[in-house]
Amino acid sequence: MPKKEKSEDKVKLVLLRSTSDQYELNLIKGLLDEAGIPFIIKEPGSSGYMRIIGGSSVFGSNVYVDASSFKEAEEILSSFELDETE
Secondary structure, X not given: OOOOOOHHHXXXXXXXXXXXXXXXXXXXXXXXXXXXXXXXXXXXXXXXXXXXXXXXXXXXXEEEEEHHHHHHHHHHHHOOOOOOOO
């Protein structure tokens, strides 16, 4: 008999950030890794192939985290953002 999933075992992914900047993507990945927050990176369309072949993509990347980790992840990222007026 198959095991039934509990509702608390389900993961609800929410979009944390979208970026087309490779430096920013690496920074986000590093900060989330350091904090122990699991994430998934999705690249729309042929973006993944373009990143492999050309090293970057004009389509960008979307970083998703579980809804239960979103607030913590957002706080971590916002503490490292530069003020655009500088």
